Amino acid sequence: MGLFSWAASKCRSIKNAVSNVIDKVKETVSKVWNAFTGKYYTDEAEAIYDEINEKYKKSKIEYEDAVKIMGENIESKISHLNNFKSDIYQNHFKRFITIASRLHNVTVQGVPFAELFDDSILEIKNETGVSHKQDLFLIDFNKMGFLDTAGMILTLGFFSRKKAKESLEKVKQEQIRVNAEIEAMKSQQKKLAVIAESIDNVVEYFEQLIANYEALLARFEFGIQTQRFKKMSQADxxxxxxxxxxxxxxxxxxxxxxxxxxxxxxxxxxxxGYLNAAGELIEDDKKAAVSLFEQAVALKVCA
Amino acid sequence: MSDNTKYNQPKLTTEDVLAKLTNASPLQASRVLIDMELHDQRSSIDILEEIYKDFEAKEDVIDELVTPMGLSLLDSIITHKDLKLNRTGLTASRVWHEIKGFEYSKVAIATSSLSSKLQLEGLRETDPNKRGNVQAHKLTKHKENSTNSDGAIINEIDGDRLLRADEADSTLNAVNTDHLESADAYHRKFANNIFLTDKDMKIIVNHDDNLASISESQNKSKGAGSFSEINQKKIELEKRFKSGTASPKDRKKLDEINEKFSEGSLQEGIKLENKASKENLKKSQQAAVNNALNNKVEVLGKAGKQAAEQAGFQAIGHAVILFIKPLFYELNDAIKFGIDKGVGMGSTMEGLQFRFKRIAEYIKTEIIPTLVQGVKDLVSNFLKVLIEGILGLVTGLFKSLMRIVSEGFSALVGAFKILRKSEEEMSSAQKADAILKLFASTVVTFVVFYFESTIMSAIPNNFIKDIALALLSGVASTIVIYILDKADIFSTKAELRTKRVKDIFEMRIQQVKENTDAFEGASIEKLAKDRLQFRAISERMTNAIDNDDNVNSSISDLADFMHIDLKIKSTDDFMHLLSKQKTLVVN
Known part of the structure; x- marks a missing residue:
C-alpha cells in the first residue's frame, strides 16, 4: 500500500505540476498573443465601454427620475397657480366690484392666463447617449474568421494592433464625451431644483396676497355697510x-x-405666465370678464 | 496648440445671475432662471466631430516639424563657410518667410526677387528720383541720331512728325525723349542690387534701347508711369462709359487720352516698353555678374581678397535658395493635402512626378533665364542632378519603406521618446531638431550612400556637395516624417486626439460646473432674500388690515417689490381719480 500510495501521490503531484505548467504556458502564450494582435487594447476598451455604459445608464435614470419628479412637482404648482388666477377673477374681483359699486363703478380688464405646462422646457436639448459599440470598435477579435487571423499573422499583427489601439482611443474619447453629457444632466437637475423653488415663492405670493385681499375686502365691506346704514337712518x-x-x-x-x-x-x-409665454386664455373667464363689465354698467345705470 | 475659444461654454458668474434676477420682477424669476444657459446647446457629438476635423487640418505637423527643419536646412546653406550668405544680410527665417508665401501663380515676382530681394535688399539707400540718374547728353544724342534730313523726328509710337522744341508750335508736335522704362521705375527695381554700381545703372537706363521719341504732350501724360498704365486707364474709362457710370470728368479724361494717343499708339508704346524692360534686365544681369566676377564691387563694403570668388559663390547660393522655394512649397503642400490628392493625381508616384515636373518647369522658365551664363550652366546642371536625385531618393524611400521602418526602428523609438517630452523639457523646435538629427543618422546615411555612389561624384565643388546633401537630407527627413505620420504606426495620432478631446471636454465640463455653482448659489440666495422681503411686506399688510390701519404704504412697497408701477400713489390722487372717472378700471 505504501508503495502504491506513494506512487499514486507522486503521480498526482507530477500531474498537477504538469497541468500547472500547461496553464502557465497557456497563460503566457495568450498574453503574448494578445499583445501581438493588440487584443489587450480591445479588452481594455471593452472594460471602459461597459463602465461608461453603466455609468451613463445610472446617471440617465437618476436624471430622468429627477426630471419626472420635479416636472410633476412644477406642473402641480403651475396648475395651483392657474386655480389662483381664475379664482382671483371669478370670485375676488367679482366681490370687489360688487362691494365697490355702492361707492363707485369698477371694472377689471384682461383675463386670467392659464399656463400650459410643457416639460420639454425642463429638458436638455441635444443630449446624446453612449454611441453604438460598432461605431467605436474598429475590430472585433471575437468575430474573426480563419482568413482574418491568418492575415493578422502575416502582417505581423500590424493592422490589428493599430485598429485595436484606435478603438481603445475612440472608447476613451467616448468616455470623456459621455462624462460631459452626465455633467450636463447633473447641472440640469440643479437648475430644475432652483426653478421649483422659484415657483414656490410665487405660490406663496399668491396665497398671502389673496388672503390679505379677502381680509381687506371684508374690512371694506363692513365699512361700506356701516355707512349705508348710517345714511339710510338719516335719509328719507x-x-x-x-x-x-x-x-x-x-x-x-x-x-x-x-x-x-x-x-x-x-x-x-x-x-x-410663469414658466414661459405659452398658454391659453381661459374662455370661460373671457366670458366672465365681459359679464363683469356688463354687471358694472348695469349697476351704473341703476345708480 | 490651436485655438480653443470656439469650444468654450458660455460663462455665467454669480454677478450675472444676481444682475439678471435683480433687474426682473420676482414674479418673473422662474422665467429668467429657465432662460439662463448653464451650458450651450451644441451636441457633444458635433463637438467631437469638430475636434476631429481640426485635428486633420495638419497645420501643426508643418509648424512643429517642417518649419524648424526647413529653418535648419536653410541655415546650413546660408551659413556655409564657403558661401557666407549670412554676410549679405540674408537670414534663414527671412527666406523661410518667403518660402511660406510662395505660390506658383506669383511667379512673376521671381524675376524681381532676383533683382531686388536676391541682390540683397537694404544694403544700400535707394534714391530713385535723384536727378543725376538721367543723363541729358545721352538724350540729346538720341534726338540728334533720330533727326531726319528734313529736321523732323518720327514719333516712335504713332509715326507722326515731330520737331525740336524751338521749332514746334505746340506740345503736340514737340519732341521729347522718353525713358521707356522710367529712370524712377528702374532704380526702384535695381538700386538695391549690390552687384550693380550707380554708373552701371545710369548707363543702362539711359541706353538708346531704353529711349524713344514721343511728343511732349504724350510724355507729360506718361510722367514716371508707363504706356500700359495709360492703356489700363483708357480701358477702364471705356468700360465705365459702356456701363453708363461715367461722369463728365471721365469724359474729359478719355477725350484727353484719345487726343494724345492715336489708335494703336499705346499698343506700340507697350511693345517698346516691354522690350526695353527686358533689355534692361538682361543688361543689369550681365553687368552684375561681370562685376561679381571681376571684383568691381565691394560686397558688403568689404573689399576682400576672397571677394571675387565669394560673389560668384553667392550668386550660386542665391540661385539655390530660389530653387528651395518651390521645393518646400511642394513639400508643405504634399503634407497638407497629400502627395497625390493635393494635385489631383491617382497615386503617390504620379503625384510626385507631377510635383517635380512642376518644380523643373518653374526653374526652367523662371529661374534659369534670370541667371547669366557661367552661373546658369553650373546651376542648371546642379539642379538637374538634384531633381533627379530627389526623385530617385523619394522612389527609393517608398520602395524600401519597410527597410527604412525596420532599420530605423531604434531611431523611431528615439523620436517618439523625444516627442513625448513635455514642453518645459523641450520646445517643439528642439524636438524637431533632435528628430532631424536622429534621422540624419539613419535615413540620411541611406541617402548619402545612395547618392555618393550615383550622382554625387558628378558634382565638382565641395560646397555644392554640402548643399546638395543638406537639401537631400532635409527632403528625406520630411518625407520620412510624412510617411510616419500617415502610417501612424503607434497610433500616436489617436492618442494625441484623445488628449485634445480630453482637454476640450474637461474645459467644457469645468465651465458647466462653475456655471452651475454660480447659478445655484446666487439664485438660491436671491430667492431666499425675495421670500423674506415679501414676508415682511405681507406681514405689515396683514397687521395693518387687522388693526384698521392704513394699508396703502405696504401695498406701495409690494408694488415696488414686484416691479409694478402704480399710477395712484396718494389718497389725493385717488380722490381725484374718483371724481374724474365714472368707472375705475383695474388694468
Whole structure:
C-alpha cells in the first residue's frame, strides 16, 4: 500500500505540476498573443465601454427620475397657480366690484392666463447617449474568421494592433464625451431644483396676497355697510343705494384705494405666465370678464 | 496648440445671475432662471466631430516639424563657410518667410526677387528720383541720331512728325525723349542690387534701347508711369462709359487720352516698353555678374581678397535658395493635402512626378533665364542632378519603406521618446531638431550612400556637395516624417486626439460646473432674500388690515417689490381719480 500510495501521490503531484505548467504556458502564450494582435487594447476598451455604459445608464435614470419628479412637482404648482388666477377673477374681483359699486363703478380688464405646462422646457436639448459599440470598435477579435487571423499573422499583427489601439482611443474619447453629457444632466437637475423653488415663492405670493385681499375686502365691506346704514337712518329715501365718496370717512377711501391698487397687482399676477409665454386664455373667464363689465354698467345705470 | 475659444461654454458668474434676477420682477424669476444657459446647446457629438476635423487640418505637423527643419536646412546653406550668405544680410527665417508665401501663380515676382530681394535688399539707400540718374547728353544724342534730313523726328509710337522744341508750335508736335522704362521705375527695381554700381545703372537706363521719341504732350501724360498704365486707364474709362457710370470728368479724361494717343499708339508704346524692360534686365544681369566676377564691387563694403570668388559663390547660393522655394512649397503642400490628392493625381508616384515636373518647369522658365551664363550652366546642371536625385531618393524611400521602418526602428523609438517630452523639457523646435538629427543618422546615411555612389561624384565643388546633401537630407527627413505620420504606426495620432478631446471636454465640463455653482448659489440666495422681503411686506399688510390701519404704504412697497408701477400713489390722487372717472378700471 505504501508503495502504491506513494506512487499514486507522486503521480498526482507530477500531474498537477504538469497541468500547472500547461496553464502557465497557456497563460503566457495568450498574453503574448494578445499583445501581438493588440487584443489587450480591445479588452481594455471593452472594460471602459461597459463602465461608461453603466455609468451613463445610472446617471440617465437618476436624471430622468429627477426630471419626472420635479416636472410633476412644477406642473402641480403651475396648475395651483392657474386655480389662483381664475379664482382671483371669478370670485375676488367679482366681490370687489360688487362691494365697490355702492361707492363707485369698477371694472377689471384682461383675463386670467392659464399656463400650459410643457416639460420639454425642463429638458436638455441635444443630449446624446453612449454611441453604438460598432461605431467605436474598429475590430472585433471575437468575430474573426480563419482568413482574418491568418492575415493578422502575416502582417505581423500590424493592422490589428493599430485598429485595436484606435478603438481603445475612440472608447476613451467616448468616455470623456459621455462624462460631459452626465455633467450636463447633473447641472440640469440643479437648475430644475432652483426653478421649483422659484415657483414656490410665487405660490406663496399668491396665497398671502389673496388672503390679505379677502381680509381687506371684508374690512371694506363692513365699512361700506356701516355707512349705508348710517345714511339710510338719516335719509328719507331708503332706496338711495349709492354713497357719495366725498362724504365718506377718509379711512374707507383709503381702503378703497388699497383694494384698487392691490387689484392692479393681483391682475398683473393673474395674467402672467410663469414658466414661459405659452398658454391659453381661459374662455370661460373671457366670458366672465365681459359679464363683469356688463354687471358694472348695469349697476351704473341703476345708480 | 490651436485655438480653443470656439469650444468654450458660455460663462455665467454669480454677478450675472444676481444682475439678471435683480433687474426682473420676482414674479418673473422662474422665467429668467429657465432662460439662463448653464451650458450651450451644441451636441457633444458635433463637438467631437469638430475636434476631429481640426485635428486633420495638419497645420501643426508643418509648424512643429517642417518649419524648424526647413529653418535648419536653410541655415546650413546660408551659413556655409564657403558661401557666407549670412554676410549679405540674408537670414534663414527671412527666406523661410518667403518660402511660406510662395505660390506658383506669383511667379512673376521671381524675376524681381532676383533683382531686388536676391541682390540683397537694404544694403544700400535707394534714391530713385535723384536727378543725376538721367543723363541729358545721352538724350540729346538720341534726338540728334533720330533727326531726319528734313529736321523732323518720327514719333516712335504713332509715326507722326515731330520737331525740336524751338521749332514746334505746340506740345503736340514737340519732341521729347522718353525713358521707356522710367529712370524712377528702374532704380526702384535695381538700386538695391549690390552687384550693380550707380554708373552701371545710369548707363543702362539711359541706353538708346531704353529711349524713344514721343511728343511732349504724350510724355507729360506718361510722367514716371508707363504706356500700359495709360492703356489700363483708357480701358477702364471705356468700360465705365459702356456701363453708363461715367461722369463728365471721365469724359474729359478719355477725350484727353484719345487726343494724345492715336489708335494703336499705346499698343506700340507697350511693345517698346516691354522690350526695353527686358533689355534692361538682361543688361543689369550681365553687368552684375561681370562685376561679381571681376571684383568691381565691394560686397558688403568689404573689399576682400576672397571677394571675387565669394560673389560668384553667392550668386550660386542665391540661385539655390530660389530653387528651395518651390521645393518646400511642394513639400508643405504634399503634407497638407497629400502627395497625390493635393494635385489631383491617382497615386503617390504620379503625384510626385507631377510635383517635380512642376518644380523643373518653374526653374526652367523662371529661374534659369534670370541667371547669366557661367552661373546658369553650373546651376542648371546642379539642379538637374538634384531633381533627379530627389526623385530617385523619394522612389527609393517608398520602395524600401519597410527597410527604412525596420532599420530605423531604434531611431523611431528615439523620436517618439523625444516627442513625448513635455514642453518645459523641450520646445517643439528642439524636438524637431533632435528628430532631424536622429534621422540624419539613419535615413540620411541611406541617402548619402545612395547618392555618393550615383550622382554625387558628378558634382565638382565641395560646397555644392554640402548643399546638395543638406537639401537631400532635409527632403528625406520630411518625407520620412510624412510617411510616419500617415502610417501612424503607434497610433500616436489617436492618442494625441484623445488628449485634445480630453482637454476640450474637461474645459467644457469645468465651465458647466462653475456655471452651475454660480447659478445655484446666487439664485438660491436671491430667492431666499425675495421670500423674506415679501414676508415682511405681507406681514405689515396683514397687521395693518387687522388693526384698521392704513394699508396703502405696504401695498406701495409690494408694488415696488414686484416691479409694478402704480399710477395712484396718494389718497389725493385717488380722490381725484374718483371724481374724474365714472368707472375705475383695474388694468
Amino acid at each position: 329715501n331708503v332706496f338711495e343705494l349709492k354713497l357719495n365718496f366725498k362724504h365718506m370717512p377718509i379711512v374707507h377711501i383709503e381702503e378703497f384705494q388699497a383694494l384698487f391698487n392691490l387689484s392692479i397687482v393681483l391682475k398683473q399676477m393673474a395674467t402672467l
